[in-house]
Structures are given as C-alpha cells and as structure tokens.
Amino acid sequence: QVQLVESGGGLVQPGGSLRLSCAASGYNLDRYAIGWFRQAPGKEREGISCISSSDGSTYYVDSVKGRFTISRDYAKNTVYLQMNNLKPEDIAIYYCAAGGYFSDYSGCSGMDYWGKGTLVTVSS
Secondary structure, eight states, X not given: OOEEEEEOOEEEOTTOOEEEEEEEESSOGGXXXXXXXXXXXXXXXXXXXXXXXXXXXXXXXXXXXXXXXEEEETXXXXXXXXXXXXXXXXXXEEEEEESSEEETTTEEESOOXXXXXXEEEEOO
16 A cells, blocks of 8 residues: 655745655655645645656746755655745645656646645744
C-alpha cells in the first residue's frame, strides 16, 4: 500500500524559508511522478510543482517560480519542496501526491495517491 506523509510545515515570517518533506512507503520514487499541491483558505487546490519519474524534469507554477525548488532523494524515498522568500499568499495546506502524469507545461495530473497535508502559515 502506497503511503505519503508530509512534514515540515509551520509558522514562518514573510521572507523566511521552510523545507517540506514527503516520505513515501510502499513504492519506489522512481516509479511515479511526484507533485506538490496546495489549498489556501477559500480556494481550490492547485498544483504548484511536479517532478517527473523518467528524467527528473520539473515544473513550477508561475507564482512560485524562482522561490520554490522540488527535489527527490532516492535513498530516503523522499521528495522535498524547498520554499524560500515565503509570502502571506503562500499560506495553505500543502499536499504531496504520487502517480498520474507529468507535463512540462502543466505539471502533475491524475494523481493516484495523496498525503494528508501539512499547514504552512506566513505571518509576522
């Protein structure tokens, strides 16, 4: 059974950094595309970053480009999202997801497995 567990969320001041982790069990990272999604209060869930299973290609939504970096550690079977220069508009519950498809233009879609999420709050 595939399980994904996010961690690393918390409260940070504007301009600060956090690193989210998505620890996977029940499968090997190299089998699936892995994506980070977020849902802000009162808004729909959006895909913000994705990394392909085949060649490690990455995708970022415009609002996080240059600030967030997705990476994976095969040895630890973990995917990370390094978030720098955080802004109040980044406040959301962040989810990782596995499976589905990767696109250079639109990121991850059709994800099969989801974590329960971790809350990120940006406030002074």
